[in-house]
Amino acid sequence: xxxxxxxxxxxxxxxxxxxxxxxxxxxxxxxxxxxxxxxxxxxxxxxxxxxxxxxxxxxxxxxxxxxxxxxxxxxxxxxxxxxxxxxxxxxxxxxxxxxxxxxxxxxxxxxxxxxxxxxxxxxxxxxxxxxxxxxxxxxxxxxxxxxxxxxxxxxxxxxxxxxxxxxxxxxxxxxxxxxxxxxxxxxxxxxxxxxxxxxxxxxxxxxxxxxxxxxxxxxxxxxxxxxxxxxxxxxxxxxxxxxxxxxxxxxxxxxxxxxxxxxxxxxxxxxxxxxxxxxxxxxxxxxxxxxxxxxxxxxxxxxxxxxxxxxxxxxxxxxxxxxxxxxxxxxxxxxxxxxxxxxxxxxxxxxxxxxxxxxxxxxxxxxxxxxxxxxxxxxxxxxxxxxxxxxxxxxxxxxxxxxxxxxxxxxxxxxxxxxxxxxxxxxxxxxxxxxxxxxxxxxxxxxxxxxxxxxxxxxxxxxxxxxxxxxxxxxxxxxxxxxxxxxxxxxxxxxxxxxxxxxxxxxxxxxxxxxxxxxxxxxxxxxxxxxxxxxxxxxxxxxxxxxxxxxxxxxxxxxxxxxxxxxxxxxxxxxxxxxxxxxxxxxxxxxxxxxxxxxxxxxxxxxxxxxxxxxxxxxxxxxxxxxxxxxxxxxxxxxxxxxxxxxxxxxxxxxxxxxxxxxxxxxxxxxxxxxxxxxxxxxxxxxxxxxxxxxxxxxxxxxxxxxxxxxxxxxxxxxxxxxxxxxxxxxxxxxxxxxxxxxxxxxxxxxxxxxxxxxxxxxxxxxxxxxxxxxxxxxxxxxxxxxxxxxxxxxxxxxxxxxxxxxxxxxxxxxxxxxxx
Amino acid sequence: xxxxxxxxxxxxxxxxxxxxxxxxxxxxxxxxxxxxxxxxxxxxxxxxxxxxxxxxxxxxxxx
Numbered sequence: 001x002x003x004x005x006x007x008x009x010x011x012x013x014x015x016x017x018x019x020x021x022x023x024x025x026x027x028x029x030x031x032x033x034x035x036x037x038x039x040x041x042x043x044x045x046x047x048x049x050x051x052x053x054x055x056x057x058x059x060x061x062x063x064x065x066x067x068x069x070x071x072x073x074x075x076x077x078x079x080x081x082x083x084x085x086x087x088x089x090x091x092x093x094x095x096x097x098x099x100x101x102x103x104x105x106x107x108x109x110x111x112x113x114x115x116x117x118x119x120x121x122x123x124x125x126x127x128x129x130x131x132x133x134x135x136x137x138x139x140x141x142x143x144x145x146x147x148x149x150x151x152x153x154x155x156x157x158x159x160x161x162x163x164x165x166x167x168x169x170x171x172x173x174x175x176x177x178x179x180x181x182x183x184x185x186x187x188x189x190x191x192x193x194x195x196x197x198x199x200x201x202x203x204x205x206x207x208x209x210x211x212x213x214x215x216x217x218x219x220x221x222x223x224x225x226x227x228x229x230x231x232x233x234x235x236x237x238x239x240x241x242x243x244x245x246x247x248x249x250x251x252x253x254x255x256x257x258x259x260x261x262x263x264x265x266x267x268x269x270x271x272x273x274x275x276x277x278x279x280x281x282x283x284x285x286x287x288x289x290x291x292x293x294x295x296x297x298x299x300x301x302x303x304x305x306x307x308x309x310x311x312x313x314x315x316x317x318x319x320x321x322x323x324x325x326x327x328x329x330x331x332x333x334x335x336x337x338x339x340x341x342x343x344x345x346x347x348x349x350x351x352x353x354x355x356x357x358x359x360x361x362x363x364x365x366x367x368x369x370x371x372x373x374x375x376x377x378x379x380x381x382x383x384x385x386x387x388x389x390x391x392x393x394x395x396x397x398x399x400x401x402x403x404x405x406x407x408x409x410x411x412x413x414x415x416x417x418x419x420x421x422x423x424x425x426x427x428x429x430x431x432x433x434x435x436x437x438x439x440x441x442x443x444x445x446x447x448x449x450x451x452x453x454x455x456x457x458x459x460x461x462x463x464x465x466x467x468x469x470x471x472x473x474x475x476x477x478x479x480x481x482x483x484x485x486x487x488x489x490x491x492x493x494x495x496x497x498x499x500x501x502x503x504x505x506x507x508x509x510x511x512x513x514x515x516x517x518x519x520x521x522x523x524x525x526x527x528x529x530x531x532x533x534x535x536x537x538x539x540x541x542x543x544x545x546x547x548x549x550x551x552x553x554x555x556x557x558x559x560x561x562x563x564x565x566x567x568x569x570x571x572x573x574x575x576x577x578x579x580x581x582x583x584x585x586x587x588x589x590x591x592x593x594x595x596x597x598x599x600x601x602x603x604x605x606x607x608x609x610x611x612x613x614x615x616x617x618x619x620x621x622x623x624x625x626x627x628x629x630x631x632x633x634x635x636x637x638x639x640x641x642x643x644x645x646x647x648x649x650x651x652x653x654x655x656x657x658x659x660x661x662x663x664x665x666x667x668x669x670x671x672x673x674x675x676x677x678x679x680x681x682x683x684x685x686x687x688x689x690x691x692x693x694x695x696x697x698x699x700x701x702x703x704x705x706x707x708x709x710x711x712x713x714x715x716x717x718x719x720x721x722x723x724x725x726x727x728x729x730x731x732x733x734x735x736x737x738x739x740x741x742x743x744x745x746x747x748x749x750x751x752x753x754x755x756x757x758x759x760x761x762x763x764x765x766x767x768x769x770x771x772x773x774x775x776x777x778x779x780x781x782x783x784x785x786x787x788x789x790x791x792x793x794x795x796x797x798x799x800x801x802x803x804x805x806x807x808x809x810x811x812x813x814x815x816x817x818x819x820x821x
Numbered sequence: 822x823x824x825x826x827x828x829x830x831x832x833x834x835x836x837x838x839x840x841x842x843x844x845x846x847x848x849x850x851x852x853x854x855x856x857x858x859x860x861x862x863x864x865x866x867x868x869x870x871x872x873x874x875x876x877x878x879x880x881x882x883x884x
Contacts, residue, residue, distance in 0.1 A: 051864065102860035109861075126856040172847045179847070183840045187833060207825075214829060 010037040010062060010152075032064035036152040043114050045107060052103035062098070062152030069145035071311035071323040072157060081157045082141065089119060090136045094145065095302075096153040099128045107151055115139060115147035127299045129158055158302075167295070174291060178284045181226035185277030188218045192274035196784055205267075212271055216264040219273025223257045227280040243426030245419075245469055249283065251429065252464030259457040269454060270783040272461050275790050279466050282794050290473035290493065293480045297489045301735055312344035313337070315388065326394075333391045337382045339541060345378045345391045346398040352387030355542055356380050360705040360725040361400065363655025363677070365510040365630035366611070367518070367543045379706055379725065384541035400727070403679055403706050407731050410683050410714035420497060420755070421472040424762065425465065432463050432773075439777045451779070459776035462786050467765030467797040471758050474801035479754040482804070486746050487738035495717045495733040499751035502647035503697030504689055505744075506682070506711065507640075509654035509664055511704035512721050512741065514630040518543045520551035521610055521631050524601040526622035533580045533615045533624070536561055536571035544613065545569065547628050548580070577618040586614040586623075598625050608667075609660035630660075635742040637668045642745045644669075653677050653685055655707050683710035690716070702744060704728055719744060757804040761797045768793035 006015040009026040010033035020027060028034040040048055071077065084090045099108065104123070108130050111121040117139025122131045132144055145155040158164070191211045198208055230253060233246030256272040263269035313336040314324045321336055326344050329335065334350065337343055343356075355367040358380045367383055370376065376389050379400040395401050436456040444452035476493040483490050490496055510516050523530060531554035537545035538554075539561045558578075561571040568581015568589075579586050583602065587594060594602065594614075602625060605612045610629035616622075640650055651672040654661045658675030665673035677685070682701075689699045701708065701715035704724030712718030713731040720732035722739040729735055736743045772789050775781045846852065 054863070102863055105857055105860050106864050122857075124854045124857050125860060126854065168850070168853060171853070172850070175852055176844050176847050179843045180840055183836055187836055190832075191829075210826070210829075214833075218833075 008033050010034070030062070032062035032152060035064055035150060036062040039114065039150055040107075043110075045110055045113065048103050048107045051106050052101065064149055064152050065154045067146075067149060067154075069142040069149070069155070071325060072141045072145055074323075074325055074328075076325050076328060077157065078141065082136075084136070088135060088137060089133055090141075091131060091133050092141060092144070093129050093131050093158040094148065094155040095127075095129050095158050096123075096148065096155055097128075098153050099123065099125065099130075101125075104153070108148070108153065111144075111147060111151075114151070115144060118144060118147075126296060130155075171291070171295070174284075174288055177226040177229070178281070178288050181222055181277070181281040181284050184218050184222045184226075185274075185281040188215050188222070188274050188277040191215045191218070192783075192787065196787075199784065209267060212264050212267075215271055215273040216261055219260060219271070219276050220257065222273075222277045222280050223253060226284060227253060227276070230280070230283070237422075242422070243429075244422045245425040245465065245472075248425050248429050248432060248463075248465050249279075249469055251432070252461050253280070255457050255460040256464075259454075259461070270458065270786075272783055272786060274783070275461065275786050278787075278791050279464060279794075282791065283466060283469050286470040286473040286798075290477040290480075293477040294491070294493065297480060297484065297491055300484075300489050300737075301491060301729055329391055329394045331391055331393060335389050335391060336386060337376075337389055338386045339382055339384055342381045343376045343378050343389060344394075345389075346393040346400075347376055347389040347391045349374050349376055350388045350390050352385060354385045354387050355383045357383050357543070359510045359516055361403075361707055362679075363508065363510045363705060363707050365514065365516070365518075365656050365660060383543050400706055403709060404727055406680065406683060406710040407713045407727060410710045411731070419472070419494060420758065421468055424468065428465055428468075432460065435463075435773055435777065436460050442777075443779060455776060455779045455781075458781040458786070459773055462772035462776050462781055462789060463769045464790065465765060465769070466790060467768060467793040468762055470794050471761035471765065471797045471801060474798050475754055475758045475761065475804040478801055478804040479750055482806075483747065483750055486750070487736060487743045488747055488750075489735040489737060490733065490747075491735070492733045496747075496751050496754055498698040498717050499700070499748050500755040501697055502643075502649075502748070503699055503716070504649040504651065504693075505643065505700040505702060506651050506653045506686065506689075506715070507670075507741075508682075508701075508703035508705065508708045509652055509661055510630060510656050511724065512702055512708075513636045513640075513652070513664060513668065514632055515739075516630060516704065516723070518547045518611075518628055519631050520547050520626055520628050521608075522605065522627040523624060525595070525598055525615075525624035526617065526620065527624065528620070529578065529615045529617045529622065529624040530626070531556055532558075532573040532576065532578045532617065533626070535573050536569055536578055536580055539563075539571075540569055544611065544628050548613065548626060576620070579616040579618075580613060583612050583614045586616050590616050592616075595623055598623060601625055607663065609657070609663040632664060632667055633740050635740040639741045639745050640668045640670060643748065646745075646748055648748070653682050653711075655679070655682075655705075679707040679710055682708060683714045686711045686714040690714075702741065719747070753806065754804045757801060761800050764796055764800065765793055768796075 006020055006027045007013065008015055008029035010028060013029045015027045015029050019029065026037065028037065040046060082090045082092045096108065099105070105125055108123045109121050111130075111132065112118045117135050119133040119135065121133075124130070130148070134144055148155040191214050195203070195208065195211050195215070197203070230246050230250045233244060234250035237244030237247055253276060256276045260271040260273050260276070263271050311323045312326050312329055313321050314329070315321055315334040315336055329345050335344060335347075339354070349370055349372050351372055353369070353371050356370050356376060357367045358364050358377065360381070361377055361379050376382075376387070377400065378394075378398040393401075396405065436459045439459050440452040440456035442452075443455045476496060479496055480490055480493065483496070507513055530552045534549050534552035534554040535556040535558040537549040539558065540546075540563055556573050558571040558573050561569065563569045564581070564585070567585040568579065570577065570579050572578070579589055583594065602612055605625070605627040608627070608629070610627035613626040613628055615624040615626065644650060650670045652661055652665050652670055653674050655677055656675055661673050661675035665671075686699060686701055693699060698716040700717045700719065701711045702719045702721065703709075703712055704721045706725045706727045709725070709727040709731040712720060712728055717734065718732035719734045719736065720728040721736050721741065734747060768789060772781070772786075775785065
């Protein structure tokens with residue numbers, strides 16, 4: 001076996017050539033996989049591989065982080081996360097990264113085998129959590145988390161336990177309602193079959209009365225227990241004077257209930273309890289399915305929220321470091337922030353020099369070099385080297401805290417939208433009441449008030465918009481499922497409805513249209529110098545250096561590397577002294593002029609708002625020019641073009657330098673663009689657009705950062721892109737789980753297709769209702785006809801709903817390629 | 822036929838018992854997770870634990 005064809009013994013992915021060990025019995029793609037493999041074999045858990053090969057097609061390397069999780073042992077954390085029981089056991093719920101198949105579940109539930117003191121572990125694949133019961137006297141929580149980490153699943157404590165418990169109770173209550181409605185509906189149907197049989201073959205009055213009374217008892221039980229939510233919904237809507245689908249449903253259910261009861265007492269006329277039971281059951285099933293689908297989306301978002309670190313490294317007076325929860329930080333404390341970590345609080349750097357990425361906070365794409373005395377903002381990322389920060393403001397007093405307050409305010413301003421089904425329900429009620437009144441008058445004149453009331457009530461009952469009531473939740477849940485597979489998590493179904501019509505879309509630049517990271521975009525001049533430059537830059541942590549080091553593959557070794565902060569770097573490669581740095585620095589150091597052939601290139605780079613980096617080789621005395629910057633995402637141009645083709649007005653609104661924004665806007669052909677926009681101004685821009693907006697075209701915000709969060713919350717639809725800040729996740733209605741903006745095009749398509757499915761359902765349900773209403777007005781409706789028409793219309797609608805969003809391509813590439821032809 | 826007078830309440834009572842059992846199960850959280858139990862069905866249940874679990878424990882390793 002050679003390095004090229006070797007695959008990892010743990011996850012089955014190819015082994016990188018650098019990690020291939022020719023003499024080893026087993027090969028691994030990464031250290032994490034190796035650790036996990038050894039643990040599994042040492043603990044008698046080899047079965048994992050058998051199950052995995054049987055069930056899993058997705059290879060994933062182990063997500064081991066090697067973190068020691070000591071912040072989990074802090075009493076402040078424990079009191080909020082861990083539930084202790086009287087028998088000396090404790091229970092904690094942890095969210096796990098990388099759990100995705102049956103083999104993972106099997107392995108995680110074998111946790112007691114590898115961690116003494118753990119009593120049991122129950123995994124939940126849908127939510128990607130594990131509930132661990134353990135004895136705190138025998139094992140620390142951090143050790144539990146470490147053990148899971150060593151099995152290849154990075155563990156994060158699940159926040160918001162109380163909220164989750166409440167939601168769980170709600171879910172159970174909902175399910176119980178569905179079950180009770182189902183059981184009652186089934187039993188009423190049995191009784192009704194006897195009654196319908198009696199209609200045709202004859203039935204003694206005693207039996208007829210018995211069955212009718214039983215039907216009434218069960219029917220009223222359906223109305224007061226599971227069916228109550230339609231009445232409470234309708235009353236709430238009436239109180240706020242909003243149209244809601246619950247109103248016509250409640251009207252039909254109430255008429256059926258009252259009329260059926262009266263007729264049971266009178267012993268003559270129709271009772272409609274079988275229809276009532278089945279309708280309540282079907283409607284509840286539809287709502288429950290949508291509820292479940294939406295819960296899945298919000299659970300996934302919750303997982304991502306938990307992934308952000310919530311602890312900081314505190315330096316105490318003796319200079320010792322300790323991981324503590326962020327909540328315990330106070331002004332005046334000193335914290336250490338490692339490279340790659342985000343700052344836990346606003347403060348001043350007291351020791352160390354580093355580069356700070358403020359892109360999520362302000363939208364600036366160019367990282368800032370910061371020295372002792374410079375400020376650092378909570379939420380910004382420390383890029384290059386560890387620094388000590390004296391805390392000045394924490395929590396709501398920090399810049400990020402103030403921005404979050406803005407988000408909360410924006411959410412309050414968000415106008416609730418009237419869903420299509422509810423809007424129609426408004427007209428529906430009026431039409432039905434007019435028709436019922438007309439029927440009553442007409443039949444009273446022909447046959448007297450008793451018959452008038454009977455036919456009018458029959459009309460109210462058979463025109464119950466149940467098909468419509470089922471259409472929206474069913475089509476939405478099918479679409480939500482499809483969207484999740486296409487890389488979008490939709491938190492509110494209303495977003496799906498709004499996106500169907502093209503409107504105005506505000507796009508953030510840094511991290512949304514661009515990758516949000518510095519990369520090499522273009523090179524000119526002597527290319528032989530590039531790998532030498534990469535070799536030198538490998539030893540630096542500056543984001544530009546890392547971009548250059550990553551861009552050019554180089555086996556060369558650099559010696560005598562010497563860095564001038566903020567200017568450049570020198571070193572020797574292959575006995576040639578190499579200079580890499582800003583144009584000024586390199587020209588000044590070499591005492592030369594820029595070669596004439598590179599001069600126009602330099603101007604072009606500056607025009608494109610890229611940072612020029614000059615490389616000089618001493619032996620060859622040649623120059624190379626590298627342009628680095630935050631590059632446009634590969635799918636950005638195609639996606640914005642598709643959106644424009646669909647009639648969307650696009651606008652770029654960024655906190656970055658106007659010149660950079662202009663250059664990006666030019667590249668993807670967007671006319672309206674604004675740079676240097678503050679988070680507050682972004683939210684105001686959305687507000688202005690909404691005020692001047694006439695008609696129902698949606699105002700959409702697409703962004704990734706904390707600086708976009710208020711605008712995301714304020715917009716009709718807020719879309720947070722992959723890799724965005726926690727705040728943007730919370731504020732947005734839609735979250736893209738794939739990098740790039742292509743899913744937005746899909747979202748628009750999915751939205752349109754879903755709405756057309758719902759409209760089709762609506763037309764069908766109107767047809768059924770017209771037939772039913774005509775029959776009722778003609779006085780031809782019987783309970784049997786009602787019992788047939790109503791479920792059939794509902795089932796037709798459910799069958800059609802499975803089509804929702806069907807013609808939207810499930811893969812990213814398909815959407816783009818179909819557009820570019 | 823008069824047996825029906827007894828049988829209907831009996832049938833309803835049985836249905837009621839079923840619903841009650843479901844409610845108790847739902848309240849105990851048996852329907853909270855509808856996906857993972859389906860996966861557990863494929864695991865073998867005749868696993869024997871390792872002979873010396875203490876020795877093979879990883880909890881005392883260095884992190």
